[in-house]
């Protein structure tokens with residue numbers, strides 16, 4: 001199963017940036033990847049849809065130490081596989097936020113099909129507009145700059161919220177746990193998020209998220 005890093009060719013940020021650039025240059029309206037203007041979509045996604053492999057999802061949920069009463073948010077939920085798996089395996093409530101209306105519809109059908117519509121909601125939204133304070137578990141499979149851009153919202157999460165990210169970490173932060181899988185690394189942070197002690201000199205992006 002290709003990963004975001006795999007699709008980019010290597011783990012390098014330059015190639016991840018190239019992926020973003022290609023994405024920016026392509027026209028809107030490719031079904032399943034970008035939505036068409038006026039179809040109820042919000043705007044073009046910040047990254048294409050690449051699903052997390054199921055064995056990785058199992059590991060991510062295990063690392064999150066899911067317990068009864070948890071509320072999981074998957075930010076950029078694609079076909080809904082993470083929220084559906086969380087509901088099926090742990091019987092917890094879960095919300096998938098996805099900007100691509102085609103994927104939203106597909107995920108909604110999957111939720112019904114798998115019989116977890118009592119536990120799972122799929123919402124068409126831009127993740128950068130969300131208040132994340134109700135979540136106790138947050139899952140991410142996004143590009144590095146997207147994770148970084150989410151940091152101000154993640155820092156406003158309730159203490160003890162578990163954030164689990166696949167493939168890419170969050171710059172300047174110290175994860176509480178990192179696990180290797182065949183496809184890539186999985187990172188876990190428990191809020192409040194800890195930051196690296198060493199601070200580079202001069203102004204930089206770290207100024208924005210302390």
Ligand SMILES: C[S@@+](CC[C@H](N)C(=O)[O-])C[C@H]1O[C@@H](n2cnc3c(N)ncnc32)[C@H](O)[C@@H]1O
Nearest residue numbers: 045046047049050051052076078099126127141
């Ligand atoms: C790499 S896929 C991960 C899908 C899913 N979380 C999984 O792990 O299988 C990233 C998803 O984020 C969505 N996305 C991109 N930018 C977004 C944004 N600003 N708000 C909400 N979703 C977004 C894409 O449409 C895509 O489905």
